[in-house]
Amino acid sequence: MANAEQTTADAEPVLEWVPDAHELADLELLLSGAFAPLTGFLGSADLASVVENGRLADGTPWPDAVTLTVPPGHPVSAGQELTLRDPEGAAVAVVKVTERTADGLVAGPVTSLGAPEHGPFARLRRSPAEVRAELGERPVLAVTMRGPLDDLGEITATARELDAAILLLPLAFGEGGPAVVRAALKARDALPKGTAVAVVPLAPREPEIDLELREHVAAAFGAHEHMAGPEPVTLPGPPHRRGVVVLFTGLSGSGKSTIARGLHDALLERGGRTVTYLDGDVVRRLLSAGLTFSKEDRDLNIRRIGFVASEVARHGGLAICAPIAPYAATRDEVRHMVEAVGADFVLVHVATPLAECERRDRKGLYAKARAGIIPAFTGISDPYEEPDDADLTLDTTGMSVDRAVDSVLGLLTSGGWVR
Numbered sequence: 001m002a003n004a005e006q007t008t009a010d011a012e013p014v015l016e017w018v019p020d021a022h023e024l025a026d027l028e029l030l031l032s033g034a035f036a037p038l039t040g041f042l043g044s045a046d047l048a049s050v051v052e053n054g055r056l057a058d059g060t061p062w063p064d065a066v067t068l069t070v071p072p073g074h075p076v077s078a079g080q081e082l083t084l085r086d087p088e089g090a091a092v093a094v095v096k097v098t099e100r101t102a103d104g105l106v107a108g109p110v111t112s113l114g115a116p117e118h119g120p121f122a123r124l125r126r127s128p129a130e131v132r133a134e135l136g137e138r139p140v141l142a143v144t145m146r147g148p149l150d151d152l153g154e155i156t157a158t159a160r161e162l163d164a165a166i167l168l169l170p171l172a173f174g175e176g177g178p179a180v181v182r183a184a185l186k187a188r189d190a191l192p193k194g195t196a197v198a199v200v201p202l203a204p205r206e207p208e209i210d211l212e213l214r215e216h217v218a219a220a221f222g223a224h225e226h227m228a229g230p231e232p233v234t235l236p237g238p239p240h241r242r243g244v245v246v247l248f249t250g251l252s253g254s255g256k257s258t259i260a261r262g263l264h265d266a267l268l269e270r271g272g273r274t275v276t277y278l279d280g281d282v283v284r285r286l287l288s289a290g291l292t293f294s295k296e297d298r299d300l301n302i303r304r305i306g307f308v309a310s311e312v313a314r315h316g317g318l319a320i321c322a323p324i325a326p327y328a329a330t331r332d333e334v335r336h337m338v339e340a341v342g343a344d345f346v347l348v349h350v351a352t353p354l355a356e357c358e359r360r361d362r363k364g365l366y367a368k369a370r371a372g373i374i375p376a377f378t379g380i381s382d383p384y385e386e387p388d389d390a391d392l393t394l395d396t397t398g399m400s401v402d403r404a405v406d407s408v409l410g411l412l413t414s415g416g417w418v419r
């Protein structure tokens, strides 16, 4: 992440940070006025009060912790300005930091550096003030939705009773966001003329808080009445249609690439799934060219592999990767990346013991590592954190390659990913 301290020509340090997707969505709502009366990220007093009794420290009702976390190692402190960037690097806002806590909280009012210009349905992301002006003096019935509306008749009848204009507020966040907006546009066409739509990037919270927050947002958009649309029923597709990433992890020489290649071939022979094998050598030559075997570079290598694999899985593909991936936290990051795109993550630990890997020493690397010619060699002079969350653990000592491949295929078949 490009979170750093940059230096401008006059040597003034520019403090910047890339918030996560949830924080960026909250930021947009703070800037647009949809989170009124909030004008910035909460400090510790407000936070404690909100958590304790659903009110800000001054007693104003507010249901949720709208906060920004910047790791304690970042140089920002109270009294400074922090520029917030989106993941593409565009500066979106400045926080005038009023408080910085030891556990990472950064609080303070935010100022916009320009409205979001792109993203699906950007033109429908209008501010509450714009929408209120458009709807004029009539009472407004706001309907917040996270999925399709199932009872347009009820909405029409309520609006008629109140003599109100209807405002659909699709709460678009993450992968499913565009589908919610499409559902709102479809509903608009079936509702009385004059029904308006404004997209609200409200990240979901736990149900009660979500509902309270929706009330606040609806009120900011000028609603006199608020209806919460039904919760979407999300039926994940069957596993053989879902994307899946199979990550082999283990020491050098444990058998990861041999089994991964065998699995790739077996899946192509069966057919029925699109398969991508991110070969370790190819990755190190292209995607991760120039990276070393330091902890930072190994982590970056694994994140890059995880990113590409999750893009494959996003579109329903099956991705196989076989790096050493020695660190548990980084493997976990990949799991989250994959799950975030609605795909499944399968971890195979090729747990062939070091002694056997060293005995095989296919590339002569262990001998060089022992001789100190290759520094920081996994298992010899660099750590390997054994997984405790593997879906399958294979010690290939005395095992044929076919049997190893069959056990992985068996796992994928029993999980329904392969038929």
Ligand SMILES: Nc1ncnc2c1ncn2[C@@H]1O[C@H](COP(=O)(O)OS(=O)(=O)O)[C@@H](OP(=O)(O)O)[C@H]1O
Pocket (backbone or CB within 6 Å): 251, 252, 253, 257, 280, 284, 293, 297, 298, 299, 301, 302, 322, 323, 324, 325, 326, 363, 365, 374, 375, 376, 377, 378, 382
């Ligand atoms: N210092 C050190 N430690 C471990 N491995 C080393 C090192 N230097 C080079 N090699 C060779 O690089 C291969 C491992 O690369 P990976 O990309 O899988 O490693 S990592 O996941 O980023 O840790 C690994 O290949 P495999 O044997 O296929 O695992 C080694 O051949």
Ligand SMILES: Nc1ncnc2c1ncn2[C@@H]1O[C@H](COP(=O)(O)OP(=O)(O)O)[C@@H](O)[C@H]1O
Pocket (backbone or CB within 6 Å): 250, 251, 252, 253, 254, 255, 256, 257, 258, 259, 322, 350, 360, 362, 396, 397, 398, 399, 400, 401, 402, 404
């Ligand atoms: N059951 C098995 N599964 C995988 N590899 C095995 C097995 N039995 C012996 N081997 C041998 O072990 C070596 C593993 O090397 P490789 O697949 O390159 O490991 P890695 O990718 O983990 O570094 C190969 O020479 C392979 O033929």
